[in-house]
Amino acid sequence: MLFVTFIGVTSLRKCCFIYHDVNKELHNDFARIDTVMMDKFLVNKRKLESADDFDENHHTKKYKQEANDYEALSIKTLIIRPLKWRDLRAENLDCDYGILFSKVNADRILCQCERMLNYNEGQLAKVKIFGKWHDIPRKQVAHGDPGLSYTFSNNTVPARPWTPFLDDIRDAVSDVTGHSFNFVLINRYKNGCDHMGEHRDDEKDLVHGYPIASLSLGQPRDFIFKHADSRGKKAKRSIEPLKLLLEHGSLLLMKHPTNTYWYHALPQRKRLLGVRINMTFRQMVPASNSGNKTTKPKAELP
DNA sequence: GTGTCTAACCGGT
């Protein structure tokens, strides 16, 4: 018994050592870590993260930077040209998918995310569903124009102001999609256990017909579309779900009316160890003009 | 082939 405990403590120490070591490099320069080291890190990362008393902030806080210390990467100039888009089509589903950044550049941007971004805590990180409050199984924060907020499951999340870093990314996403955005929702999935259940985005805050641009960084994850008519026991119809891998440095443009007819989800993938950060850029209806009924639908954009 | 174990899936709440 004593022996087992001793081994346990020793391996945990080693585990922490590799974790700190690689974690430090991850927050400075991805390129300096080889794949063997990275694999060890990921396994140890999962061990630590699954512990009940794991405090993620403790490990990331010391690398955080002030928003104004952002050294502009000029992200727009990093986009791979010409960009190859893949068309995703199904009944009432219309999306474009493409890889915007090489691995090296996507690594850099992810690294900046880990340094620059802070996430909501406490009540803002909770939802009420079927009468019960839960912590959301991921980290989340929203940035946007003054006065905007995002509501889901009894939770209204106010947008924080734009930062130089997020402006840089927004500029790149606008450039590549031809659309402007006044809001971004950021979700951070620390490993394959973090996830998001199936849902449609609440459209009452969104400008009708406007596309949503979803930038993925880090751990590639499955993304599932399910048609509203083919869900549940009493499904009206049988429509195959669509599965899509959202890769490191990729952009998914969800165009109207995809979100009206199709649910989407980022399911658990327990064997995946890496962190994924997703940014969904949106065009929201200003609070003073909410209701969306009075908003004239925008002319269809290219 | 058969048993075991885990992750994934689905419906209920």
Place this chain on the structure above:
DNA sequence: AACCGGTTAGACA
């Protein structure tokens, strides 16, 4: 857009 419990599918020995 959450968790839980029951069921199922696939990996491995």
